[in-house]
Amino acid sequence: MAADKEAMGRKTSTSSDLASPITEPVTTEELPAKDVEASPKDEPEYEWLTGMKLWAVMGPLILVFFLVLLDTTIISTAIPKITNHFNSLKDIGWYTASYQLASAVLQPLAGKLYVNFSNKWTFISFFALFEFGSLLCGVANSSKMLIVGRAVAGMGTAGLQNGAFTIISASVPLHKRPALIGILQALAQLGIVFGPLIGGALTQYTTWRWCFYINLPIGAVAAVLLVFDKIPDAYQKPPAMEVLRDIHHKLDLIGFVLFAPAVIMLLLAMLWGGNDYAWNSATVIGLFCGFGGLIIVWAAWNWYKKDDALIPISMITKTTVWSGCVVVGCLMAGLYIAAYYLPIYFQSVYGASPTMSGVYLLPNIIAALLAAVIAGKLVGMIGYYTPFAILAAILMSIGLGLCGMLGVNSSTGDWIGFQILFGVGRGMGMQMPIVAVQNRLPPTMAPLAIALCMFTGMLFGALFLSASATIFTNSLSTLIPKYSPGADVQAIVTAGATGFRDVVPLSQLPGILIAYAKSVNRVFYLCAALAALCLPFSFGLGWTNIKEKKKAAPQAKVEVNKGEETSSDSAV
Template identity: 50%
Template sequence: MSITTQELEKHSKEIDPEDQTSIEALQDAEPRLESKDGLQSTIAAEPKTSSAPDNEDADPEYIKGLKLAIVIGVVALASFTMLLDTSIVVTAIPRITSDFHSLDDVGWYGSAYLLSNSSLQPLTGKFYRQFSSKWTFLVFLGIFELGSLICGVAQSSKMLIVGRAVAGMGGSGLMNGGLTILAACSPPERRPTLMGFLLGFAQLGILLGPLLGGVLTQYTTWRWCFFINLPIGAVVAGILLLIQVPTRLAGKVPLTATFRSIFHVFDIGGFLLFAPSIIMCLLALEWGGSTYPWDSAKIIGLFCGAAGNFALFLYWEHRKGEGAMIPLAMFKNRIVWTSVVVAFFLGATMLITSYYMAIYFQAVRGRSPTMSGVDVVVGIVTTLICAVGSGILAVGRIGYYLPFAIGGAALNAIGCGLISTWTPTTSTGKWIGYQIIAGIGRGSGMQMGLVAISGALSAAENSIGMALLIFAQQFGGSVWLAVASTIFTNGLNKSLAKYAPEVDPKVVVNAGATGYRSVVPASAVPGVIQAYSQAVNYAFYLAAACGVAYFVFSWGMGWKSVKKPKKVEPAV
């Protein structure tokens, strides 16, 4: 049904005239409003938070056969490219720092991407709810490709960081978009299989990234680590443009919608409070102790500004209620908030170990970019195998995810702790074995947050829960990677003073992780290697600490079976 002009006038007597066009005021009545000039605009009502599962459309129209396979294939390819971009740069970073003399910026190469990605993550669900899923996906893909192009042609470290931030903005909507398109194209009974394929294929990006990045860096240039995204994106966009993707979401924001309507629907006020809070917090962590002292006015001001702004954001979201960018009511569910916290610390352990393993193998062990990529593949393969296997066992066989979450968290913390004991002479068996232990832990627990939230929330709430989980993992990685960068830089300066006092620390830092051997005297190289080893271990200490926090919070994810009961046929 739709609201007539007479009914609208009746509502206007009960609502303040200033709020007659407010989405929230008329949401319970109907999301379809008639404007004063006779044009109708349809604004989707925000979903209600409830524990009851949503019903599927009575007569859904799904695509089938080859067309479905092509759609799922191209969105999986885009997700693969996005995850490839997060890991391919790992083995290229040492060479980048040498070319740009920018060792201090190592943390920003990952944090800039993750910061912009996590800042936009909560909004992506609203974009896909209000606009065509295919065109929204293509817009995010275009922004991601633009960021990759900027990185590829970067002439300075700052330009590269800007490119990484732009790519992160685009990447924020690719995984959510892929899952949204998948749900629109396939019936419920086929979605778990297709989702498993999409996530599994996308995870190959993490697996192949370090190895491919090492090969491109050594035999061509590190710039191809970013240029490689351009032809892949062109293929994905070209195929999607030729295929009609069903759109099942209720609302669309029309061209006639007012700015005030858009402001309410997308909770722009919440975003404008949320993003600066995250940026100020990360800047304080990145600059504290390196660029500025921790007790300097700038660092204290950034922390205070972040805290104050975030308090305003929480108040705003409380007032928005169900229409908020991040509905605070969801955090009353213990399984939800503990799963989000677990993802926050899991993302930290994954990113810190990935980035600083590459520095260890190239700076400490003297490996080439290609061989350093080979050296870390064992841990990534273990993670991938255990992620797929634990998901099948937890959901399809055992039904309880908590043992995998707790056991995986424990092994992850132990593995990170063992990795922090690496020295310049650690045996091959040890550095392989320690990676396997950490990989088993990460892989076993990686999907348990998704499983827990899926079982704790209704179908209508699941998309929001997934967005929160993705945000927490990305944001956790960006925050703790910035902290690790500060710890590493400070640790390197202190260790150089201890093991290579005759070397100017600025010379070593400016030369980068792979260039210092050519700028310091040969007699001082062993001391610098020892200093690098100690500084990398400091970063691994932080990863181990995050692993312990991950283990502690895993206990709150709930002892709940997610295995579907078998249907019992009634006796005849």
């Protein structure tokens, strides 16, 4: 009898959860054994990670996540040297675009892999791919080889961010996840800020190749820890050979073949439009048409496959999921834009060095770190995450809007206070959509939802970074003649944020500084609008108390596990 019950429990947590859509908050009867404290007499007891076992997993996850985000910005200060080495100024856009494209298009497929294969070995495989891409970049003997290496590294990152969140969801109870996800994101996002500083130092004192080699020794430490760590799965997964025998069905490879090129064409159209090609050129129009045609075919196929699709219909139609995707997308787009343009403001208007511009970002970093940890703990205590997402959208939109007021004569107190405001907002809000989709979906669908959120973040980041670059350059082109008549606009734009002081006479400098400040302001208006857009969608994350699941269990079962719950609560 016990064996029959165990088999029934496993069947419920693997097949039926994925096949049946969830339209209402999951009750205790519907949840797998992991999310309801069950009596040992009914089901096998699930052991959450606590204490040193938990932090042995969190340590390498934070390290890997840091390297991924570091890799997105470390190349920015090395690009001038790289283009000089390969004489490849025409390829400059591809050094970033190839990384972003590869990472974005593989996100949904990565979610499918986490559904069907071991969390541990799937994560390690993606990390190995990322490290191999870094090695290719470091030893590149041509610009094309470097672009290929960046694409391979981007493919690796596709399964690392969502993989880290998936592993955390399998390691600790739901009410502990906000704090751990907040810590992971806050510490890892240091990579975005310090990337240009580390890249500049390595390029100046060694060689630009160390911008990629740096991932190898640090990654080796993380890999060793991951191999020997006990990394759990949220449910019993089928044997790998069984999945491989039916891999085209399990992973929906046809759906991926339709989806990936459609997304690539959209991103290329946005990257090239207004830069390499005019918006009304045949190339850009053709890319948009190709995207439209393929995405319609993919949508029809996705509907036909239903819950076996690359992006299951029953998942994407849930308010929590699509609202969470929009919130993550807008937050990450605002974060990437701010990470690029605050240093531009400091280096152009203030005349700060790259190192000092990184130091000037510390108010934002520290505020986000503290807010992420405190908000995560508070969510675990009160059980509701949506109020924090709403407050985060308000604080971010106000803080970023105020950054749109920074000018030539702004005080130190201004840019410190504005950064603290939106730093608290982003630290508080980033993990809430991830917690929301984990709360509203069974474990078999959670990796897909997390991957979709990460895909949306990458997509919005790429699209709005392109839009911000267009806003900035167009603004400079119109404001420089207005505030500094007679200045050579093309020479100033080509010289960049740190080089224009060497190509203009002192008499023109005040007007150019005003033009730079106002151009950065307009970019921050876009950031503020994105943050404000999070507000209405934050209400769609749901109002289910994440602690209610434990309260809903029969009183006798709670008594049996009371001691275990107490010891688990002390882990975070």
